[in-house]
Amino acid sequence: MLPSSTVENYLKAIYVGETHLVGGQKLVPMGQLASALGIAPGTATTMVKALAESGLVTYEPYNGVRLTSAGEKLAARVLRRHRLIELFLVQVMGMNWDEVHEDAEQMEHVVSDRLIERIDEMLGRPEFDPHGDPIPNAEGQLAERALESLLTCPLNTPVTVARVTDQDAAFLRFIESHHLKPGQTIEVEERDEVSDSVRLKGKDDQRMTIGARAASKLLVSSRA
């Protein structure tokens, strides 16, 4: 019995939820899962109990949920599809990086393994999607990189934008129009706690100031 689209979405949400865990956290809270999926909290509880029943997750009431190895394997597979499809739509179909998320969100559940393999091959076994998100390989492993956000990277040092952790179309268009897409080289010139902002030197030494919240979504690698 193959997992439904709903189950796949749950597993994927738990997977990315786990990567966002801070400190000694081992479980994704129910509330976070529910809001990530845009469903009522009670629905998440019911569904997660069913997932636990089928051995895809471990569920600790009032604490949260985490994937079993079986669940993680499935989740990585869905995430792999999602990101390969996104890259395909940009690279081959010429779509914009701000409009591929919705399509991928649906297609990830229906494309055959055969087609995914074609796509992967056609793209040259890519490791990252258009937003810099890592693409799990066929075995579910993903290439990890040591990245810092614009809030923590060294000042006045060339860094390369590597990842944008927000799929919002308006935000992505903003990033693009300011030449801050992955691959671009920039420098953080100043951070101001009081004004909650970060000043950047971008392409052609263009200066710009963005809010800390936006800055936290831009991940860079410290090698120019």
Added chain:
Amino acid sequence: MLPSSTVENYLKAIYVGETHLVGGQKLVPMGQLASALGIAPGTATTMVKALAESGLVTYEPYNGVRLTSAGEKLAARVLRRHRLIELFLVQVMGMNWDEVHEDAEQMEHVVSDRLIERIDEMLGRPEFDPHGDPIPNAEGQLAERALESLLTCPLNTPVTVARVTDQDAAFLRFIESHHLKPGQTIEVEERDEVSDSVRLKGKDDQRMTIGARAASKLLVSSRA
């Protein structure tokens, strides 16, 4: 409220069912619809009543069902997607014509209008899919052709294979291996009622004999 995948499949099945109607038939029988969709007859009845309620079909109890203009518009849209996707998978992704139907069956429900437009453009506004099935244009109109089957076309006259009306993978592979794909030129040399078979002259004057049932699925145009 946009139609579900289920509703889209019903509408599409009724649409193609209507094209297969013979004589003065105006309605698709419930049984035929049910078996085309692989569901129980009672399920079809219930669903069709709901479709009639939403104005997508006209339902005459014990007689059958036909699309309203609203239903036909939606059905043509789904069929357009299906066939464009099939052609895309063959032409661009290099998949085989016998393995694209299943993928298209799922993808037809989820790809965005934007992506379909890209595909249509990339393929040069094609009129026929890999099996020779006509692709409805953006307005829902489809290019009709006067085709005959191998059971009715003139004897000893060059004809061009134009369409194969069976999606079965094994059958399609057979057709391909015998060089009978759409575009190929052949001749019917003899029909034998008793042995229920048809003898063909194909590529490189290769002779072959196929059953009448298979022959009825090969549609040709009488101009070589």
Added chain:
DNA sequence: ATTATAATTTTGATTGCTCAAAATCACTTG
């Protein structure tokens, strides 16, 4: 240690889609 607050779970219900089996209807055949 109570008490308040926030998160989570439980409860009861709904919707969409499905099936099996019984009932009904339409048509053919004797």
Added chain:
DNA sequence: CAAGTGATTTTGAGCAATCAAAATTATAAT
């Protein structure tokens, strides 16, 4: 035309996924 056959509809049920609102639990504040 009566009977039988096959197609169709009705009935009763179930499953997956969802919500709103009430009940419960955990945690933080007084």
